[in-house]
Amino acid sequence: MGIMGYLRERMGKIVAGVIGISLIAFVITEVVQSGGSFFRDDNSTIGEVYGEKIPYQEFNETVEQNSNQFKEQSGGALSPQITAYIQENTWNQMLSKAMISHEADAVGLQVTGDESQAMISGSNPSPEIVRAFTNPQTGQFDRASLTSTISKLRVTPDVDPQKQRWKKFVQELVENKLAEKYMTGITNGLYVNSLEAKDDYEAKNKLANFKYAVLDYQSVQDSKVTLTDADYSSYYEEHKNEFKNQQETRGIEFVTFNGAPSKADSAAVKASIEKLKPEFSASTNDSLFVQINSETKQPFAYRKKGELGSGLDSVMFNAAPGFVYGPYTENGHYALAKLIDSRVGPDSVTAKHILLAPGDGIKKADSLKALIQGGKSFAEMAKMYSMDQGSAAKGGDVGTFARGAMVPAFEDAAFNGKPGDYKIVTSQFGVHLIYIVAQKGSSKVVKVAVVDKPLNASSETQSAAYSKAQQFLINVNDGDFNAQAKKAGLEVKNADDVTGSAASLPGLESARELVRWAFNAEKGDVYDQVYTSGDQYVVARLTAIKPQGILPLDAVKKQIEPMVRVQVKAKMLTDKFNGALSGAATIEQAAQKAGATVNAVQNIVLANPVIPGVGAGPEYKLIGTIFGSQVNKLSKPVQGQQGVFIFSVNSFVNPAALANNITQKQQLLQGLVQRSQGEALEALKNKANVKDYRARLL
Structure with a gap:
């Protein structure tokens, strides 16, 4: 256009x-x-x-x-x-x-x-x-x-x-x-100086060779660790800024009762569409039959192989007109498909058109057609009379298009005619006077009519699920939501940190009204009715209100429990290493006393703080400490991600001097530029x- x-x-x-x-x-x-x-x-x-x-x-x-x-x-x-x-x-x-x-x-x-x-x-x-x-x-x-x-x-x-x-x-x-x-x-305004370029170069190229021993956190059983309020408070105070809630959120727990179609529902829908098969096969007005009996009113159009789906290609492209296939299932529907026609047609068409208003449009199109066939320019007529100003400016040219690009009436006329033909058709846009300029390619196409019925749950199935949900809601009193769920054998699902604009919850595609309720309810409230989401009947309870800002310890206590346990284990393992280090002259002696193994590592760089064989993640604190240490000095214990470490640096290998820092500066500056826009907007947001x-x- x-x-x-x-x-x-x-x-x-x-x-x-x-x-x-x-x-x-x-x-x-x-x-x-x-x-x-x-x-x-x-x-x-x-x-x-x-x-x-x-x-x-x-x-x-x-x-x-x-x-x-x-x-x-x-x-x-x-x-x-x-x-x-x-x-x-x-x-x-x-x-x-x-x-x-x-x-x-x-x-x-x-x-x-x-x-x-x-x-x-x-x-x-x-x-x-x-x-x-x-x-x-x-x-x-x-x-x-x-x-x-x-x-x-x-x-x-x-x-x-x-x-x-x-x-x-x-x-x-x-x-x-x-x-x-x-x-x-x-x-x-961003700038990278020579010292920054040098530091970055060394972080990527300076090598460290060292030995280490580790006491893994997993070596201490969770049952041997007792967490105190002081442990929680200590961890919380050290990491308080990590618990800044950028916006107010809610926590919701809920149970669901399944109202999806049963086997009996499926059999009933299949039977209902099977009853239509003889009538569909005998029908002489397939368009009317589809309009009356089908849930989905699909327009009839010629399709190439590969465009039918659900295995219809292999059936319809080898069948005779009038053949009815099915019932088959597609997108939650039972369906019948009837082959109306098959033919060999072009793959694409180049055409022009003049779009006229309904009413006397057909009469006017006939007149224009006669004028054009009598020698008038199609392009000039399009510029003068076509309502499609876009194509009119190009003499009515709509370009080259494949099947499916135009409305059915336009497409049928363009693909079923031949080059040089003038066609007059009516669509929802008005009356088209079409001139077929050219056709390219040739392939077999079929026109298929489809009658479908959705696989919906029966009223009996929905009523049974709803009744169970309603009874559960009646049984739920303050504080015993989980007890009732356990008694009923139901899984309690949790949606944590739900935002005020959320439209869904885990497992619930449509939950907007439930979220809106949660932001007007008090902690512990139960939604006062059975909530329906698709084929699920839901009973929900508000479990948490997290305000904007730094969350209190009580709000994150459950969340931080694994990290607090690791911190307590780290203290235990640090004490164990400190005892082993007392009187030890070498890392081998300390490791032996602690029951650990010494490992040698070569060619580690600060910019990639991963130690082969030690977990999958980076050990930032350990590697950072190593690059700030002296050679041949036995370290104190370092709390890492995988466990508590001790180490001894054998040597550092410095890279060749950075002769030209221009490339290094450019790389650093590019990273700064990429981050700066996001960080600038984050700063604006905060103020x-x-x-x-x-x-x-x-």
């Missing part, structure tokens, strides 16, 4: 991608909110940045735009997870834009009118402009089309949707340019006083 058609179809993608161009290294996380924010009465605000409100309507409109674009690209409906993903990306996009705009204003940074003009129609326009106005036939930027479009938009009323989309497009280009300028100002009200509005 034409350029403006391209913009209509692709604008969502263009808009959604603009911010990402300059912020590609950073995906901003959800941001914090105040504990009482969910109970505010202002339902017109989705959040705040620097005290400025983010309108819910603007957020919702952008979500809808991005959702429509996703559906156009994927061709399917949106699942709760995809919807949540789009909402999250939209939120992050709006936060990024608001933060950068605020900071740019503070430093007087702006995109001038001349810069905006240059981005749109200058000698080196924005890549998004180039992409939008690239001729699909030549693959080249079509400046004439850009100029023509701008000229038309200048005289188009402001209320015209096309002009509004264009303004939004340009606005996003300007905002992207502003973000790019802001980030460029940050990255231009922007962002408030997130999505939990109560979405």
Whole structure:
């Protein structure tokens, strides 16, 4: 289709991608909110940045735009997870834009009118402009089309949707340019000095040869370790900043009762569709039969081999018209398939068309066809009369397309005719006068009608599952949720750290209402009704409320228990090594007294602190200590990731002197630049006083 058609179809993608161009290294996380924010009465605000409100309507409109674009690209409906993903990306996009705009204003940074003009129609326009106005036939930027479009938009009323989309497009280009300028100002201030380059070079090339002995944490049985409140407090105080909650979260436990279709339900659905098979086979109006009897109203279209699915290819491409196959299962449905027709047809078609309004469109198409066959130019008629302005600007040319690219009526006419034919057909867009320019390739295609019935649970199956869930809910009193679950033989599932914007929980595709309840409930509350998620009936209880900020010890006690146990074991093993080191002159003597084995390691570098044979992870503290030690000196115990170590350095091998540090500086600077954008936005987020009200509005 034409350029403006391209913009209509692709604008969502263009808009959604603009911010990402300059912020590609950073995906901003959800941001914090105040504990009482969910109970505010202002339902017109989705959040705040620097005290400025983010309108819910603007957020919702952008979500809808991005959702429509996703559906156009994927061709399917949106699942709760995809919807949540789009909402999250939209939120992050709006936060990024608001933060950068605020900071740019503070430093007087702006995109001038001349810069905006240059981005749109200058000698080196924005890549998004180039992409939008690239001729699909030549693959080249079509400046004439850009100029023509701008000229038309200048005289188009402001209320015209096309002009509004264009303004939004340009606005996003300007905002992207502003973000790019802001980030460029940050990255231009980065610098790597010669000392940093030298340190990095040595960290990657200086070699350490040493011997070590280790007492593994696994050598101490968990049953031999008693954890005290002091142990928990000690670990918590040392690692307190690791428990900073970036946003308020909830913990939910729940049990589910399965209401999925039973074997009896499956047999009933299969039997119902089997009853249709004789009627389907005898039907002389397959389209009407499908409309009356099928759950899915699929349009009939010719398909190439490989496009039918469910093993239909091997059946239908070797059958005679009228053959009915099934029942078979596909995507949770029982189905019958009937071969309507098979033929050999082209693989692709090149065509032109003139799109006319319904009503007298057929009569007008007949008149235009006669004029064109009488010598009038198709291209001129398209420019004068076609409602598809995009293709009209190219003389009605819609290019070359394969099967499945056009609506069925258009496709059938183009593929079933022959080059030089004029066809008049009606689709949901209007009346088309089609001229078939050329056809290429040749392959067998089939047209198949499908009747399907969904495999749904019967009311009896659903009622039985719901009744069990309802009885469980009645039995649950404060504090005995897990006891009742154990008594009923049910698995209690846990969803920890649930965010306010979450749309699903582990094992539950649709849980938005449950999450909204959790952010208005008190710890220990049980959801007061059976919650339905797909074919699951759910009884849930709120187990934790984690506020924004550094979490208290009680909130993380269960989480840190394994690490606290390791710390206590480390103290025990450190004491054991200290006893062995007393009076020992060599690492061999100390290891023997401690019951450990000495191992020799060669050619370890600081930049890759992995010791062969010692677990799978890096030993940062150990290797860092080694590179700061003296040769032939027996170390004190070092608490590592795998266990407690002692070591003795045999030698260091220094690399050749760094003659030219330019490459080293460039590599370090590149890493700084990549990190700087994300870190800059993280810093902005921390000072922007962002408030997130999505939990109560979405």
